[in-house]
Amino acid sequence: MTTLDILQFPDPRLRTKAAEVTVFDDGLRQLVEDMYETMYAANGVGLAATQVNVHKQVLVADMSEERDQRMALVNPRIVARQGEQVYQEGCLSFPGIYADVTRALAVVVEAQDVDGQPVRLELEGPLAVCIQHEMDHLAGKVFVDHLSGLKRSILLKRLEKQRKAATA
Ligand code: NI
Numbered sequence: 001m002t003t004l005d006i007l008q009f010p011d012p013r014l015r016t017k018a019a020e021v022t023v024f025d026d027g028l029r030q031l032v033e034d035m036y037e038t039m040y041a042a043n044g045v046g047l048a049a050t051q052v053n054v055h056k057q058v059l060v061a062d063m064s065e066e067r068d069q070r071m072a073l074v075n076p077r078i079v080a081r082q083g084e085q086v087y088q089e090g091c092l093s094f095p096g097i098y099a100d101v102t103r104a105l106a107v108v109v110e111a112q113d114v115d116g117q118p119v120r121l122e123l124e125g126p127l128a129v130c131i132q133h134e135m136d137h138l139a140g141k142v143f144v145d146h147l148s149g150l151k152r153s154i155l156l157k158r159l160e161k162q163r164k165a166a167t168a
Contacts (some may be wrong), residue, residue, distance in 0.1 A: 001037040009093045009142060009159070013116040018050055018138040021074050024116035028058070032072045032114050035060045040067060044092045046130045048137030051093055056112055059134035061125050073119070076111035087129045089143050097159050101146045103132045107113075130149045 007014050023026065031054060036052030039047040039060055046061040061071045090098045108125035109131060113119050125133055133143055144152045 002034045004034050004038045004043050005109060006042065006092050007053055009091075009144075010092045011093075013053055014137070014142060015052060015140040016055045017140045018055045019046075021056050021058060021112070023064055024074070024112075024114065026068050028074070029057075031056070032060060033057060033107060035064075036070060036072075039092070047092060048134040049066070050137040050140070059131070059138065059140050061127070061130050061134060063130055069082075072114055073109065073111040073121075074114060074116075076109050076131070076138075078107050078132070078135065079110050080108040082106045085125070085129065087150050089092065089129065089133055091133070092144050093142065094144070094155075094159060095098075096162050097144075097155050099144065099147055099151065099155055101128055101129075101133075103146075107132060121163050129165060 031049065035047050035049065035052060038052060045063045046059065049056050049058040057075045059073050059076065062069050081104035084102055085105040086100050086102050088098050089101045103127065106122070107128050109121045110125060111119050137140065145156055147155070
C-alpha cells in the first residue's frame with residue numbers, strides 16, 4: 001500500500017470533474033486500498049479520488065471511532081434527499097480549517113462497489129454529510145463553496161496565515 005499526496009486548496013486540479021469508472025480491475029482495487037491508507041494516515045473520515053489527483057468517481061469513508069467501518073463507493077449518485085442539517089466540516093485539502101455547512105439530513109445513494117456490483121445506501125446524519133462532501137469533490141467542488149463570500153474569505157485568509165506560519 002502507498003500513501004498518496006493530497007492536493008491542497010487552491011490547487012486548480014481540485015476543480016476537475018471526475019470521470020465515470022467503467023473498468024473494475026486490480027488497478028481500481030489498488031487505488032481504493034491506497035486511498036484508505038492515505039485517509040487513515042491523515043486522520044481523515046473521507047477522501048475523494050480527486051484529492052489524490054485521480055479523476056475518477058471513487059470515494060472512501062470511515063466515520064467510526066474504531067476506524068473499522070470502511071465504505072468505498074464508485075460512481076455514486078444521490079437519488080433522493082430529505083431535510084437539512086448543519087454540521088461542522090473539515091477537509092484534508094484544507095488542513096486546520098473548519099466551517100458549518102448546511103446539507104441534506106438524509107440521502108439515498110446509488111453507487112457501485114469496487115467489483116462493479118450495484119449498491120444502494122440510505123444514509124443520514126454525519127455519514128450523509130461525509131458522503132455529500134466527498135461527492136462534491138468528484139464534481140470539482142469544495143466545502144467552502146457552500147459558504148457566503150464573507151465567511152469564505154475569512155476562512156481562506158486564515159488558511160493562508162497558517163500556511164505562512166508553517167513554512168516560516
Ligand atoms: Ni474534503
